[in-house]
Amino acid sequence: MTADMSQRERDRDRFLLVAVLTGAACFFTYYFHVILGSGTVVTHFYYIPIILACLWWRRWGLAVALFLAAFLLLSHLFLRSHVFSPNDYLRAPMFLVVGLVVVTLAEKIAKAEQALRKAHDDLEKRVEERTAQLGQANQELKEEIEHRKRFEERLKRTAKELEKKNEEIKKFAYIVSHDLRAPLINLKGFAAELRGALRVLVPPLSAAMSRLDETERSAITTALQDVPEALGFIDSSVTRMDELINAVLLLSRLGRRELKLETVDMNVVVLETLQTLGHQIEQNGVKITSHPLPEVTADRLSMQQIMGNLLSNALLYLDPSRAGVIEIKGDRTTDQTTFCVKDNGRGIAERDMDKVFAPFRRAGRQDAPGEGMGLSYAQTLVDRHGGRIWCTSEQGVGTMFCFAIPHHWQEERKDYG
């Protein structure tokens, strides 16, 4: 309401002003001419109300111009003493021209203002739409981030749990394998005691046997053979169990040793390993080709153990029908370094492939020079580097074992403490 009122007030004021100016203009004409007696009709002041009126009211302002033009033309009615020249009358159309010019300009301005306002409104509307869109996109993004954050947290928790479980398993393996040794000591010990007792029994028994009859003698003889045989089996089984326990212990120890990452020259590692296996290589007349190998950032001891294991395997599973050829190569890509040991040995059957990395499957042949580790140890070590180990093979043709070590893998075991 107040805006309206001030608007009306302003209109009223304008109207009054123009009216006053028009009146004053007319008055001054009269004053200057009649009272003061000047020669020309003084119409200079007429322009002020005309311009103002045309500016403010546009077409309607022309009415003022028209009125003053008419006034001028009709002024000869009361300006008796004056002879009107054409100059005087020419002013009338001038008022109209001026008025029209002002009106035209005013209309142009008004239109421009309107266009501007419309453009402004349009722009505002578009900005609002855009803001709404952005707001929504932002909201969606926020939700996505929340979602991801929760997922990441879940991953972290899972990893932490896995780590904990892994530690528990390793501790368990350690404890169990030690606790399992104690009864083994008894088994072996008392088997030996039995053997000792038997040794004591045999001489007097053999002497006394001559006084027994045939059936009793043969029964005793059988028993005297059975006992050492039984003790023999007990002994070998206990030995076997001991080996298995040691293997489990070693595996659990491998999982706990700290890895020291450094730049390892694999050519040196291979050379050292081949030296260790020198005798076996010579004995079997195996030809070994080692291509230049890339460096790798890893735990040196692990690399030695893995390479040692792969090479000794290659030497163990030769094909007797042909001369052994072993090839060692490596390749470095942007995110990992891969090493391969290829042989032309007897190969691995399709059905045995899943046993390859299983622990204890090389039972009985664990005496490879070096550490005597199985492929399961190699797998553990590669796993701890965040890498991969795999093999491809064709029975009767050969086998290739490869392992890849990624470049940017941090063993994160300590990060979840």
Add this chain to the structure above:
Amino acid sequence: MGSVEEVVVLLVEDDPGHVRLIEKNLRRSGIMNEIVKVDDGQQAVDYLFGTGQYERSMRSPNLLVLLDLNLPVLDGYQVLRLMRRDERTRRIPVLILTTTDDAREVARCYDLGCNVYITKPVDYERFCDAICKLGLFLSIVTIPDGE
């Protein structure tokens, strides 16, 4: 100076089979000393300090302890720690005889003050060998005077 014949061997071992085997082999290697057998850590402590069931019993002042680590009630580490803390038992020779061969455990035992650490091997020959050597060792060792 306690002569070796008067020394009593306190065998702290919970596995009866091991007790038997150790005793047999000690005897075979010529050790004829009295062997007191207890099967948990608390009994060992009771014997050493004259508490609990050993409160009013005759205990030898000259002792040598053969100690297993995996014992019930109180484990070998705790027994060792208690022994080394007390003036009365601080000097008693302790020989740890156990299945564990982990380097860290060995170091820990020496840090706690054991005199010798022997791993019980599963290989019986080696086991007997170890006990025999222990017997020889005992026959030449000088035990500090008890209180």
